[in-house]
Amino acid sequence: MIKTALVTGATAGFGRAIALRLGKLGYRVIITGRRKERLEDVAKDLQNIGTEVFALNFDVRNFEASQKAIESLPEKFRQIDLLVNNAGLAAGQAPFDKCVLNDFERMIDTNIKGLIYVSKLIIPQMVERGSGHIVNISSIAGIDVYPGGNIYCATKHAVNAITKGMRLDLLDKGVKVSSISPGMAETEFSLVRFDGDEQRAKSVYDGLVPMDADDIADALEFIITRPPHVCIQDILLTPSAQANAYVSFRK
Numbered sequence: 001m002i003k004t005a006l007v008t009g010a011t012a013g014f015g016r017a018i019a020l021r022l023g024k025l026g027y028r029v030i031i032t033g034r035r036k037e038r039l040e041d042v043a044k045d046l047q048n049i050g051t052e053v054f055a056l057n058f059d060v061r062n063f064e065a066s067q068k069a070i071e072s073l074p075e076k077f078r079q080i081d082l083l084v085n086n087a088g089l090a091a092g093q094a095p096f097d098k099c100v101l102n103d104f105e106r107m108i109d110t111n112i113k114g115l116i117y118v119s120k121l122i123i124p125q126m127v128e129r130g131s132g133h134i135v136n137i138s139s140i141a142g143i144d145v146y147p148g149g150n151i152y153c154a155t156k157h158a159v160n161a162i163t164k165g166m167r168l169d170l171l172d173k174g175v176k177v178s179s180i181s182p183g184m185a186e187t188e189f190s191l192v193r194f195d196g197d198e199q200r201a202k203s204v205y206d207g208l209v210p211m212d213a214d215d216i217a218d219a220l221e222f223i224i225t226r227p228p229h230v231c232i233q234d235i236l237l238t239p240s241a242q243a244n245a246y247v248s249f250r251k
């Protein structure tokens with residue numbers, strides 16, 4: 001039977017690569033994001049590899065919009081076997097005293113509350129069926145805290161606590177819960193973090209080879225292709241030149 005996956009934040013970066021990988025693995029894929037044109041492009045890319053795809057255009061920060069979107073799914077896409085909670089962002093990297101409150105709120109609302117909203121809308125059907133898999137995209141920032149990482153790191157620490165909590169609560173319900181904790185990967189992440197400043201975004205990866213979105217799709221593929229009796233709880237992966245969230249070797 002064809003399985004269905006929902007990937008949040010599939011208009012770019014990890015989410016797009018994961019959606020395409022799931023398509024290649026034979027999943028039916030629901031892609032989500034705020035940028036409609038991008039969603040259409042990713043939907044076309046999926047259709048070109050023969051994947052059945054449905055695009056949902058909503059902001060994960062808005063519970064009512066998320067609910068309306070998920071409730072609008074056609075019958076064929078309603079049973080969600082795999083949820084990839086990927087939508088997220090960092091906003092700025094200033095010391096705490098210099099940060100803009102709105103940046104804190106955007107990160108908390110997207111990375112924590114958005115993940116909770118979408119999960120809350122999808123987990124009940126998994127519990128009812130007694131099967132499902134949730135993969136939360138966390139970060140090395142959920143393990144270490146680096147200067148200027150303050151609230152971004154806090155949101156990913158929260159994602160890790162939520163992941164552990166979900167795993168405990170869903171243990172007897174047949175639902176697996178995993179996370180992926182990437183270090184530096186070149187996507188639109190730094191461009192978003194530094195508000196479109198291309199030079200600053202590029203400089204994050206100066207002197208080292210960062211991961212790319214396909215490296216994270218590889219981790220996802222490993223997690224979801226384990227046999228039923230194995231749950232990969234977390235995969236922490238970094239560029240070879242990164243030791244932790246704040247020590248990297250740059251040539």
Ligand code: NDP
Nearest residue numbers: 009011012013014033034035060087088139185187188189
């Ligand atoms: P990108 O900026 O390339 O992609 C982020 C995706 O999230 C986009 O598709 C964006 O879609 C979506 N998104 C952001 N805000 C919202 C929102 N409010 N509602 C719906 N969708 C939203 O970044 P990455 O692919 O790198 O990041 C993906 C995840 O991986 C994030 O959770 C990030 O924290 C995490 N991560 C990234 C690392 C990196 O180095 N790149 C390392 C570790 C973790 P749209 O704008 O169209 O809504």
Ligand code: 8X3
Nearest residue numbers: 139140141183184245
């Ligand atoms: C993104 C990776 O190192 O910028 O989660 O926090 S890092």
